[in-house]
Amino acid sequence: MRRRLLSAALLAAVIMLAAACGGPAAPATGEPQEPGDMPEDPPAAGDSPSTGGEYGQRDPDTGVAALPPLDPPEPLRIAEDGSPSGAGFYIATERGYFAELGLEPEFVTFESSAYMFPAVAGGDVDVAGGVMTASLLNAVDRGLPLRIIADKGRNRPGASYFDLVRSTRVIDEIQTLEDIRGRRFAITSEGSVDHIFAELALRAGGLTEEEVEWVVIRDFGQMNPALANGSVDVAMHIEPLITAGEADGVLDRWIDATEFAPDFQVAVVLASPAFTQERQEVARRFMVAYLKGLRDYYAAFVEGVDTDEIIDIMTRHTPMKDPELWRRVNKVDLNPDGYVIADSVQFQVEWFKEKGLYAGDVTAADLIDHSLVDFAIEYLGGPVGQ
Template identity: 45%
Template sequence: MKKLGIFLIPIMFFVLLIGGCGSDTTKEKEEGIPPETSGEHPSGDLAPLDKKATVMIAEDGAASGAGFYIAKEKGYFDDYNIDVKFTQFANSDDMLPALAAGEIDIAGGVSTASFFNAIAQGIDVKIIADKGHYIKGDSYFSFVIREELKDEIKDYSDLKGKRVAVSSQNAVDDYIFRSMLEHAGLKESDVEFVLMSDFGNMLAAMGNGSIDAALQIEPLITQGIEQGLHVRLGDATDFAPDAQIAMVLGSPEFIEQETDVSLRFMAAYLKGVRDYNDAFIKGEGKEEVIDIMTKHTALKDPALWEKVAITGLDPNGRMFTKDIKKQYEMYKENGAIRGEFDFETSIDTSMTEKAVEVLGEYK
């Protein structure tokens, strides 16, 4: 954000929410809540920035970016005088240094050994909010088995001796796979691990019988079911109910220095996430949200959006931080970690928490 030349409101002037005037001023100063909160502002809460700010988001059209897309299309960023621009990177090896340098402000990330190693070796980025977790009983990233094996494989323990495709090693996919094995009482040697980086290839492999099961993702789970290629095997929440699949990442400069902009950005993002939950969990405003999702993601069929298991997005931005640590420990046990990862400095949810104070808890 420094490149945009925005003059910031010092954090010391972030005083209080309008609803708490005169009751606990000292506490609100310490918490850093802006004084310019009013229902008369376009946002209904925080005042818009005096000067338009541009926020760069590294996002590739993943469904987990719903909060960004919805907030943009419904004008939540505009209400705060924020202009968001999306950009893409070929891989995280390029994206993380750009984020650390402040060339981009926000990005989505998943837990991998290389992610932890990059930060441990000096690439400074902050893990700030939820961008993907499981919804109990209807996970968007779960195991499937070949349709013709549905009478043979009834439980995870029945995968013994079977060929199981997983998209990566020493990454969250591998973590979910190993969690399943532990739940099933199986050893790694009990199944044939098939590394298959392309989820689309898993569908073809199901069709030709070269694999028996796969850790698959939506919308390919639903598409494969409709094509008669595979069926679900239970649900990933059977063994990993608190798995943190993806996270919102922020540049240190954006989170720690551009506080007037980042707070408003996070408030707008959470409004988008809340509309997403209203649509898919409560059924409120669903048609409009599906229109937005078809515009910004690769899933262009509105009818299929009615069928797929959706990405879980916490309306208060909260993450399963204990699970992130468990993933790290697994990679470390596998010998894939180089250096030490400092969770205390790398996980910074302070701006998300302040945004929730402004908006109130989602109900």
């Protein structure tokens, strides 16, 4: 693909991608669940659940226990903005996984987390994609019953979709992390995911935040021009704009984010008790279908199974419309078993406290509810693992 065409396609994708990485985060369920509150073990074949019809027999080849479709079908409202990390939602929709369980997905968007959080907490939206932010923690402190119920994005070692980049103007001058001292460092906002990564990169180089000049560029799409014209020297950047900048000779993809932020939970799926408890049969079916979508994504981009079909689905739901672009960029990593990284969630809580952005007592244990993931994994015949 010619450089200019690739660059245009990449730049067209940025707005939606930026929303995914700096926006809201965290799902909901009322009070932290005690062991006794967890869903019971999946019923044996033929047993009836607490609500809904009978569970079907297990497939003799796959061992998957069939969940009968809800009749009549139930609406499933998903807050998602076209981010590539929403792959599990898109694949489950396009491959009919939601429909075969009697769910009718509808995608909705919000201008900001200030509107999304109350909608999720009140049941106007069933599930939402988001990231860990101080605003999420503060919302939970204010009484909104938001909880994290599944993974929606992390960095893949050696192929992160977040990377530390440097301008090609300064490659000879910036050879080590210590060389960032006194340099202009671009992030999108204070307390953003890229700010956390940037601060961790400084720590890895033995530097503090006071030893660089921060430059806030709220739109990832403006970072490449800033790197080109000398406004900034280094940036915590994101795909697909990193690939665009490389093609244009503007930046050097320098250090993979997992070098200084391994096992980092970037994005999550959120919900509330209005969904997970009051609409439990819908919630269980949602998670089964969602994990099937995650596993198809993993199979496509890690194992090479049905890659063309999955890329086609992704081009229909994200701003990245060029199939060739999907083959070139580093892609978001998604756990095919759906679990989030609890230690990373707790680290981010503590980071927000350290920076004075959060002063409450919420912990990762308060936020994370894996009960639906546990249920879905059991029904899908066990974990896949990475």
